[in-house]
Amino acid sequence: MTEQPAADRTGFETLAIHAGQEPDPTTGAVVPPIYATSTYAQDGVGGLRSGYEYSRSANPTRTALEECLAALEGGVRGLAFASGLAAEDAVIRALTRPGDQVLLPNDAYGGTYRQFAQLHQRWGLEITPVPITDPQTVAAAITPGRTTLVWLETPTNPLLNVADIAAIADAAHQAGAKVVVDNTFATPYLQQPLRLGADVVVHSTTKYCGGHSDVVGGAAITADVDLGERLAWHQNAIGGVAGPFDAWLVLRGLKTLALRMDRHCANAARIAAHLQDHPGVAEVLYPGLDSHPGHDLAARQMRHFGGMISFRVAAGEQAALDVCGRTKTFTLGESLGGVESLIEHPGRMTHMSVAGTALEVPADLIRLSVGIETIDDLIDDLDQALGRAKPGH
Numbered sequence: 001m002t003e004q005p006a007a008d009r010t011g012f013e014t015l016a017i018h019a020g021q022e023p024d025p026t027t028g029a030v031v032p033p034i035y036a037t038s039t040y041a042q043d044g045v046g047g048l049r050s051g052y053e054y055s056r057s058a059n060p061t062r063t064a065l066e067e068c069l070a071a072l073e074g075g076v077r078g079l080a081f082a083s084g085l086a087a088e089d090a091v092i093r094a095l096t097r098p099g100d101q102v103l104l105p106n107d108a109y110g111g112t113y114r115q116f117a118q119l120h121q122r123w124g125l126e127i128t129p130v131p132i133t134d135p136q137t138v139a140a141a142i143t144p145g146r147t148t149l150v151w152l153e154t155p156t157n158p159l160l161n162v163a164d165i166a167a168i169a170d171a172a173h174q175a176g177a178k179v180v181v182d183n184t185f186a187t188p189y190l191q192q193p194l195r196l197g198a199d200v201v202v203h204s205t206t207k208y209c210g211g212h213s214d215v216v217g218g219a220a221i222t223a224d225v226d227l228g229e230r231l232a233w234h235q236n237a238i239g240g241v242a243g244p245f246d247a248w249l250v251l252r253g254l255k256t257l258a259l260r261m262d263r264h265c266a267n268a269a270r271i272a273a274h275l276q277d278h279p280g281v282a283e284v285l286y287p288g289l290d291s292h293p294g295h296d297l298a299a300r301q302m303r304h305f306g307g308m309i310s311f312r313v314a315a316g317e318q319a320a321l322d323v324c325g326r327t328k329t330f331t332l333g334e335s336l337g338g339v340e341s342l343i344e345h346p347g348r349m350t351h352m353s354v355a356g357t358a359l360e361v362p363a364d365l366i367r368l369s370v371g372i373e374t375i376d377d378l379i380d381d382l383d384q385a386l387g388r389a390k391p392g393h
Helices: 014-016 061-073 084-095 110-123 135-141 165-174 225-238 244-255 257-276 295-301 315-326 375-386
Strands: 077-081 101-105 127-130 149-153 178-182 200-203 217-224 279-285 308-313 342-344 365-369
Touching: 014 061, 014 244, 014 257, 014 279, 061 077, 061 217, 077 084, 077 149, 077 225, 077 279, 084 149, 084 178, 084 200, 084 225, 101 110, 110 149, 127 135, 127 225, 135 165, 135 257, 149 165, 165 178, 165 244, 178 308, 244 257, 257 279, 257 308, 308 315, 315 342, 315 375
Parallel strands: 101 127, 101 149, 149 178, 178 200
Antiparallel strands: 077 217, 200 217, 279 308, 308 365, 342 365
16 A cells, blocks of 8 residues: 555544544534534625535534544545435436446445345446456446446455455546445445545444444545535435534544454454354354455455454354354344344345345355344354354253
8 A cells, every 4th residue: 555645644543533523613623523413604795604504404413423534544625414315326327328337236235236236227328237255356346437337345245255355446547437345344444445545434323333233324425626616515305414513423434443443353353253163153254264265455454353253053043043042142133243242143134125136145144243242152152043052061
């Protein structure tokens, strides 16, 4: 990775606490206030006071979050949305037109695929799923003049595949296409796609950025000023913006993102190694394992390997469903990235929308969002759910 300019060398943890969050000029409050207002007094017709007129267009609490997100991703413009899919919708509309081809991972998140295939494809987009683990395969699927967007997740949800962002961005740019990276699994603490050549980064801030399973939100960040203006226009025109309280909750979550991710990653690494030796597990999908085909690439472009693990149960689908129903510390639920550990069956839950398509996930797959609880408690819980208690238990 290229060396950052001196102005960009402020530490991640410092940016998370201070970027966009100067003490309130009126009261001195060190935490940005929740500006629960829809409109603002103007100093004469067309004379905006501090740049605000209506909270769909801009709100001071949302501005604080957007500036912090831009700083953490190494971008120049951040935009906060009501959900991750609202952010994706605005980005797709800003970067594509009817007749364009979009490349999508062949193991993309089910909600992303649903939005492309069942919404935008109806309006003339051509959606082409491709394996994103080989940059040459992605490059070969690009049609110059028609492919305008290459959409990546890395690691992917739920198969934890890893894409070479820099190589794919280079191939896409040579053909005149933009690259969007869903960085939800990695977070800006573990990976900064804009510095690797991506044009836009999107997040479901519901997940690790918020970090406490108490908010729904999304974000889009870019390092290009003009592209930032285009995205901002679509954000305002479509209107799927983050409310002030939601923005405040995500901003609060970002302050501890680095600390939480260190623990998420440490716990996930222990669990992945443990599951790899479990007789009831057929395969563990985690980039931190040496056996993972994307391990070396992930080690180069990520700080750590993340808190998400998927694994396949040796006895098949029903056994996987039974494991999901037997955990006690792991909560059966959708979503991810909170401090609590979650377990789910993607085929029946988060990825139902890709059933019967080229993106259908294995029926025996379980996905874990590893939380920050005591690691021995998490391992014991998985052991009892898989049917192997520790000696003496």
